[in-house]
Amino acid sequence: MRNPALETWGDYDRDDPYPLFALVRAGGPVHEVTLADGHRAWLIVRHEEAKAALTHAGLSKDMHAALARDGAVVAEGLPGPAFARHMLGVDPPDHTRLRRLASAAFSRPRMAALRPRVQGIVDRLLDDLEAHGDVVVDLVKGFAFPLPFTVISELLGIPESDRDHLGSWFTTLLAPSSAPEPPAAAVSASESIVRYLVELLASKRDTPGEDLITDLVNSADRDDALSEQEVLSTIFQLIVAGHDTTTSLIGNGTVALLLHPEQRDALVADPGLVPRAIEEILRWDAPVQHSTFRYTQQDVAIGGTIIPAFAQVIISLAAANRDPGRYADPETLNISRADTSHLAFGHGIHHCLGARLARLEAEIAFTTLHGRFPTMRMAVPRSQLRWSHGDGLVLRGLHELPVILAPQGGPLASDHPA
Template identity: 45%
Template sequence: MTEDAVPASELYTPEFAANPYPAFARLRAEKPVCPISSPRFDSYLITRFDDAKAALIDPRLSKDLYGPGQEYLRIFGRNSEALNKNMLNADPPEHTRLRRIVSQAFAPRRVEALRPRVAEIVDNLLDKIIPQGQAELMHDFAIPLPMMVISHLLGIPETDHERVLDWTQVIRTSGSSGRSPEEDRAAVQEAQLRLHHYLVDLIQAKRAHPGDDMISALIDACEHGRQLSEPELVTTTFLLLFAGHQTTADFLGNATVALLTNPDQLDLLRAKPELLPSAIEELLRFDGPLPVASPRIATEDVEYQGVRIPRGSIVGVVINAANHDPAHFADPDRLDLRRVRGPHIGFGHGVHYCLGVSLARMEAQIAIEALLRRLPDLRLGVPVSQLRRLPAGSPFRGLLELPVEFTAWDAGSPPPIGGGAEAPSPIGHQRSPSTQARVHTPEER
């Protein structure tokens, strides 16, 4: 690591957790390829849009951290391999083979068939909180929604949702529990181990009694010569489970805060609900849930912006910094729902472009539309400065809690007029429609 490396402790501060974008702006301007030193591992951060986009498709930056050097095992421990040695951490041709098997499950027709179920889940969750007049929106809505959707897709029984969610949340909230780093690492490894055992048992049960679900389809691929091994079956299931709900949950929280703290844009979206598809893209660009793409490792010396990245170095492509690059986005720190849809990289770029993009977009559109329509005077329950967020060094950008308030009402009746809202949303006040105009288009980043 070079002498001008920035200590992780200087970058990943509480101020950074609250708002990383000023720090990203400094890095883009002063150190667009910045070496970062930390006790666990050193890395290089790439922050400008053009460099980020190029790095995401650079074959010299490998995703196979379980290959030569066993870098992931050194950093994250052996338990990580049992769940994480999947297509997210693979290069072609392995990645191509694994992705081809899974991609059928995310075909547009199959995803679109889930729309009525997603709308039903959204409405059921909102029905529970509407009479209360307040909610903790992460726990009550943003996290359970995508978890229930991906569990339905995979075939995880409803009776198991709570414990599976508990294990994934231990992994997600690592570093925010108040435990020592050693205790926190042990808790994460225990959650990984329990989740691994659960998935092994679930796959065995599905093998004995297959259903119309994704796990059963993957088992069929495993048993009929389509080159999917038993360990790959387990790790692929974990990837779909975790990536299928985590980033969507964090995005819903971030998007809600962005709208509630930009009332002009919130009013615009209420007045013009047809902007919703483009609004989702702008909200993702503005404050995405995966600030840094999953790590890459340099297989040879590479150079970006005149900075030599030595062979064996871990490289982080900072998606959220690239998506605020003023060279590509006018006034990038302003939320603008009318922004002409630009080439943001919130869903990644290249062969690792998000496999579940159609599902993520559909869930976000149904969820945000319903929130604005059914809670017409939705507002933050605490000042934005008091929101509790995931720690600064987390691989995710999201909220631990999102307290909100609104006028309580009988969920079976139309939303109230008043209570802080000028009028109900022009979208209407019926429950979410199960069919809407089809919208065309974290797998992995």
């Protein structure tokens, strides 16, 4: 019998989707689905097939070409198609050109040089939270969000005086919503972001800085290597990818560790476990649950299934990362797991450009947070936490995470791991 969830894929329990992922994965590697908004697509859920699809030459990322051919596909690229001309929405040679122009900002030497600044931001944010004493604080609002948002803002060259407004607009734009159309507040936030980025480009032309936006503007104006749409799209994509996924990684990872106290205690006792713990958290509860859309350019054979030409394809990275055909005991969090490979950052030419930055921020965040507050507890049971996201299928993160950093007395509310 066909799983009814396949008829409304995306309209499932975001708080604990993994039992559904396991059920669908057991039914086969590839499934034809109807998305919650009524569009048809093909879903890939097993590791071997997912990895193959992420590098398949017959799958295109160019949604502009797909839309021109078939208006029934789903257009990505908030806040609209005008901002969708970034490296995640094009194929080579455009992808190669766009990625090369941004890649220097995320090189290994640049990340090493950034480490002291990230540590300083982490320390300041935790100082601010610690001032609240033993009251409940929201770890997302006070730590997991502002850390990566501050770092990516500094890399891009967004003035400090503008960050509160810009951050609030992105929070509104990406807030959970069950409405079929974007809420008025999200539309307004989207318009504000567009206006701001257009004005920011103009200001960088007048007053260049030593930042990535200035580099992109110079490439557009001097070398004619970027169109205005590509510059705006790239900046937007880097802001979203540069903060939102890391926010979710820190939030999801903190919950995972608090629900597995013996593993958290081991990490506190030996901070050298943090890098491996991050890889296991990325595998076990990936912030990016599904890849961004692909589109078949001809009939494509994956996992014994022929996906017809000009069909939309989504890859469940989260389902693939718990595939028992690839991992031993995949449903169990094990921060000492020897095999640290996963698909949480994708694979192939679209592998996450900011993976080094995300790992750097997460390493410093987890080491400092859990080392400084070894008795931190969740202030609510796990069953009261809510995972959802306004962007639809792709991202999954906490809207808030109430914790007490240094509780007086015994353990606080918690549940068994889901």
